[in-house]
Amino acid sequence: MAEATQDTGAASATRNTPARISIWAAFLGASLIAGIFLTPMFWLLYGGFYTFLVFAFGVVAIPAGHLGRRRGKHLDGRDRGVALLGIVTGWTLIFFSLLLVLAYAGLLAGLAYLAGSTS
Template identity: 75%
Template sequence: MAEGAHDIGAARTAPRNTPARVSVWAAVLGVGLIAGIFLTPMLWLMYSGFYTFFVFVSGLVAVPAGHLGRRRGKRLGGVDRGAALLGIVTG
């Protein structure tokens, strides 16, 4: 029983790379907005300024957060470094 309790505690104290996860979510949002532009041409014509603004903002969030995530991942032994790189590339 002591082993099982130790495993649960270890899962809670695992290092997290939050900037990498923020980068991935921002990149996913940007890709989703670009897909929305192509899938809904009428909405694009009506709300082009909003789409453009949100695509630009998601890229502005994804790239710096990805760089922070890569740096933090290096200190954490490689945790989520690939996810951070994905955020940089798609951002």
Template identity: 70%
Template structure:
């Protein structure tokens, strides 16, 4: 009879790169917000600030989890490193789009302020 004391067991499940998958899902959700904004312009006009906030939030989540996924993928023999890189790049693009939208909002408000001042 053999005992299991002192014996290390390896998990039977395949090691997965969870941060890389979180990164790509976050990036995909952010991109779906952009697609939804173009598909439903009236919703964008009503709830544009929510779209922008969540776009930036998904970008902020995608970038660090993508970096963690790249480092973890290196330890797992390259598993899901491409997904993590895609999450990083898409996360930065989401942040860029959110920044451009915030600047567009500021420009819109400034332009309307100038127009109303010119009317008086």
């Protein structure tokens, strides 16, 4: 029974946890972007919440990806590609969240202009 405990301890020691955190954060952020396109009414209602979560997942994915790349170097390249994908996706999420802020501000400005032109 003690051998089984030692085996799982050795397996978890060689696991590249930051790379896995990075890819999960990137996946969740990309899922939110898909949700924004599939349900635009929810984005209009809860735009700030969606945008904040996309930005937060991007901010988590980038440093975790860098840590995963560094840890992967010590683990003979284990999950370094996954960590790099997390870094690239994290930067894409941050860029997309900034575009969402601009789109939301443009939508509100356009509606304000239309409301002002009717009176």
